[in-house]
Amino acid sequence: MIVSVLKNVWSALIILRQCLIFRSMENTLWLPWIRGFEAYLLLERSLAGNTIEAYTRDIGKLAEYLGMQERNLGPADVRAEDLTTFLAWLNELGLSAPSQARLLSALKTFYKYLLLEEGIKDDPTALLEGPRLQRSIPSVLSYDDIQAMLVTIDLSTAQGQRNRAILEILYACGLRVSELCDLRLSNLFLDVEFLRIIGKGNKERIVPIGADAIKHLNFYLEGARKQLPQVKKGHENYVFLNRRGARLSRVMVFLIVKEAATQAGIEQIVSPHTFRHSFATHLLEGGADLKAIQDMLGHESILTTEIYTHLDTDYLRETILRFHPRNRRN
Structure with missing residues (x-):
């Protein structure tokens, strides 16, 4: 119960902090680009509202970090070294690998938008690499x-x-x-x-x-x-x-x-x-076809659907015994 309350308080503090971040950005070089970025994600990329919110929040984290360093940099002034130290700072704070990967995706998308709008000449995220993520086996019910x-x-x-x-x-x-x-x-x-x-x-x-x-x-x-x-x-x-x-x-x-x-x-x-x-x-x-499952789930890539090939060893063994020509039973 106490843990649940603390989590709710922490979530509220994060939301409050985010509001303060964007309020403090009203007179900076960041806010107009972020507002345009939101429109780009909605109208041109057709992303879901939750994704748009997460991406703009991640860009806000970068602006917050630069403000903490007392560096009055706009989006066009940021270099690859700045992003590298920003990602290292997040890692030291204990941000999980999936969250770091999503944040890097947000940064890459943001700077792609800036390139399209001719807000920058060179993409500082071009050589950045995210953390390697382990594909976890999904939890299923019988x-x-x-x-x-x-x-x-x-x-x-x-x-x-x-x-x-x-x-x-x-x-x-x-x-x-x-x-x-x-x-x-x-x-x-x-x-x-x-x-x-x-x-x-x-x-x-x-x-x-x-x-x-x-x-x-x-x-x-x-x-x-x-x-x-x-x-x-x-x-x-x-x-x-x-x-x-x-x-x-x-x-x-x-x-x-x-x-x-x-x-x-x-x-x-x-x-x-x-x-x-x-x-x-x-x-x-x-025995359903993997491509059919991909279509029903709405996965863009079949690589995402392949995670469901984590079948138990008994089933895999039975499949080999039934279908492999060297092992096929009478």
Whole structure:
């Protein structure tokens, strides 16, 4: 409990510090470029709002660092050596390797934007290399664990009808939590068993949905959702709503998943993304084509999808014995 409170306080302090950073930048050379960078990411790169916020926050960290060094440098004045010492400073502060990699990506994208806008002549990030990241094996649930979570939900309540539909869709379609929260009634094509999903970068894909998920989704749509006293203006087209008739938040979906896992007696940490990992892993174990899984997950590169080839050794052994010509059984 104390740890949770401290984490919330720390998060609030970080947000406050970020506000102060941008306020202090109002009369510097940074703010106009950062505002233009935000527009570039939104209009030309079509990045998600969370990504845009993270990238601009990372550029703000660089401006903060230079201010701490009492060096009144604008974006065009920064050299590779400045960025190298900045990254070393972040490393000394204990910033994780994934966070450092994302921050470097933000810097490279920012200076690419400056080149396009002719704000600089040379890119100071050209020779910078990020930390090497180890590809961790994703955490997955067994089919029995997922089934145990589903049956813990009380379908006699409106909230239970909604939560069961949420878990069914997460597992049946492998959606990201943001895609689930943004799912619209106008993007449901249940008569032909498909959903239209708008993923990262506003990229559209069509995802099949199974009979069980359709059954529970219809149960929610015809029951609990219609029983809401009112739907908040502007939220009428969202599929999943809270009790106040507003679009369901990401945090609420995390809590729903966590509560179901606790009720099912599952000790491992379970999140909405665990359902996405389980969706892909179970498809692969069942013999699905990796390219098809890539398309359903909305991965831009198949290298991202290849992480799901972490099958257990018994399955791999059985595959070799069945299909390799030198080992094939009669």
